[in-house]
Amino acid sequence: MPSESVASELHGMRYEASRYRGDKIYGIGFGRPFEGETCMDKEPSWETPRRAHFTHEEDVAFLRRTIKVSRDSRSHGNTLFGDILVDEHKNIVLEQENVKITEHRCIAHAETMLADWASHEFDRDYLWQCMLYTTAEPCAMCVGAIYWANIGRVVFAMTERDLLAMTGSSEQNPTMDMPARSIFASSQKNIEVIGPFPELIEEAAAAHVGYWGE
Numbered sequence: 001m002p003s004e005s006v007a008s009e010l011h012g013m014r015y016e017a018s019r020y021r022g023d024k025i026y027g028i029g030f031g032r033p034f035e036g037e038t039c040m041d042k043e044p045s046w047e048t049p050r051r052a053h054f055t056h057e058e059d060v061a062f063l064r065r066t067i068k069v070s071r072d073s074r075s076h077g078n079t080l081f082g083d084i085l086v087d088e089h090k091n092i093v094l095e096q097e098n099v100k101i102t103e104h105r106c107i108a109h110a111e112t113m114l115a116d117w118a119s120h121e122f123d124r125d126y127l128w129q130c131m132l133y134t135t136a137e138p139c140a141m142c143v144g145a146i147y148w149a150n151i152g153r154v155v156f157a158m159t160e161r162d163l164l165a166m167t168g169s170s171e172q173n174p175t176m177d178m179p180a181r182s183i184f185a186s187s188q189k190n191i192e193v194i195g196p197f198p199e200l201i202e203e204a205a206a207a208h209v210g211y212w213g214e
């Protein structure tokens with residue numbers, strides 16, 4: 001999958017993460033030969049407790065990084081959404097901008113793309129210990145993608161309802177109003193959802209100013 005390595009600083013720590021920019025449409029045949037256990041051989045990965053504990057300050061720092069990624073998305077010609085995947089050791093391992101406009105793909109929300117990419121790169125046990133940080137609460141489609149990717153924890157800055165207040169009935173982004181927790185509550189997995197973060201809503205929303213025709 002086309003990607004590039006980006007070096008950044010977060011809280012004084014340098015890290016390198018891959019970022020999928022969507023230079024090309026990837027498509028069929030990205031499965032790898034299956035060599036592991038079958039799904040019937042062991043307990044489901046989501047029965048394993050999540051090991052990592054993040055402080056509120058760490059969550060805020062990672063959310064600030066997603067706001068930066070969402071601003072990059074806007075400057076690359078897409079809607080201003082972004083997310084990152086953080087492993088249990090608090091390393092950013094993937095970053096994803098929204099690529100819906102430049103790829104002309106209706107499902108290319110940042111969270112769905114990241115979940116798809118992550119499931120290609122990592123196994124389910126690893127992803128169960130990962131956190132997906134995103135600027136706005138994921139939509140129903142993205143919640144589904146996160147669920148199927150088996151990412152164990154989701155952290156967002158502002159609610160989907162906050163976003164709806166900004167986008168209105170924009171044809172580009174006719175935002176839904178469905179709490180992610182309500183969807184996960186109907187699932188088989190105890191995926192942890194953290195958010196919103198009142199101290200970040202203004203900052204996350206600032207990236208949207210002037211975009212939705214207000």
Ligand SMILES: [Zn+2]
Pocket residue numbers: 109110111112138139140141142143
């Ligand atoms: Zn979405």
